[in-house]
């Protein structure tokens with residue numbers, strides 16, 4: 001058996017052909033293909049606007065800036081996420097406070113977030129950044145209600161969840177990152193995620209004002225919008241200090257092809273998840289799936305008492321499981337600056353047991369059967 005990673009990209013000949021034909025076109029960096037990718041992505045997710053960016057970290061940075069986050073402001077997020085979710089607020093000089101996760105869904109707990117907010121005076125926090133961890137949708141309708149009560153903004157970090165959805169109280173399917181409840185959604189096109197562009201990200205929103213601001217910040221804060229008749233064709237204004245966070249046409253050509261395969265990819269990921277669940281049911285704890293949700297399954301996480309033991313055992317059989325994530329508040333950087341937090345015992349307990357098993361569309365049934373066999377062998381004491 002070949003070695004089995006926890007995740008991997010899948011590039012077809014038609015992905016390659018699309019990139020080659022872009023290389024032969026007039027545009028290499030941001031050109032017409034970026035706009036096509038944005039349009040197709042926003043249509044897929046069901047958001048009004050999409051802004052392609054160089055990676056999701058850049059997208060998170062721009063999202064915080066566009067929502068007005070400043071030095072000394074404070075945001076709340078989950079400790080069980082990739083560091084970029086929190087770092088982006090630090091780029092703006094803001095403080096990052098952590099609320100705990102729910103121990104069955106592994107998502108930021110609404111109750112813990114509310115408790116943290118209510119332990120401080122009104123106006124203490126500016127925004128919340130929930131994460132659709134492993135691909136499981138956060139109930140953004142519930143977070144919106146909480147955010148509105150305290151006048152906070154909401155960024156949905158949907159990097160794990162293109163194609164996932166939850167069902168709101170009206171019975172409507174809400175795609176992750178569609179921004180019907182959140183102000184902004186964020187996606188990543190790192191090869192380990194669903195859609196591979198090499199590097200890449202997408203910001204989604206339904207607000208025209210945010211869309212304009214995000215587009216401008218992506219390109220140095222420059223706009224040609226105020227061009228009037230007697231200005232020359234070279235005229236532009238730099239209205240604020242922006243960045244070069246552009247995606248290229250080359251990457252977008254790949255992104256368009258990858259996006260077209262995402263629906264099938266989510267179906268296959270769910271097939272794999274269901275096989276795992278069937279094999280582990282009653283024996284090994286896995287992420288709970290609340291009613292009305294479709295988990296996009298970037299990851300499949302289980303919890304075991306001897307996590308290090310299982311990790312090492314799988315490696316001896318060339319199965320390269322991974323751990324998602326070391327809680328952010330325990331990383332030296334965040335430990336040292338030590339902002340406040342809720343009681344994070346669920347996050348810490350989760351981390352002591354979690355391990356992510358192989359989950360990607362090209363994982364074969366035989367490979368998966370082998371993974372299941374080895375996990376159960378270990379859990380049952382060999």
Ligand SMILES: *Cc1c(COP(=O)(O)O)cnc(C)c1O
Pocket residue numbers: 055056057058081082084085131157159160187188189190200201
């Ligand atoms: C991957 C990831 C990011 C960062 O994405 P990049 O495109 O690598 O910058 C942010 N948040 C989460 C939850 C992620 O998994």
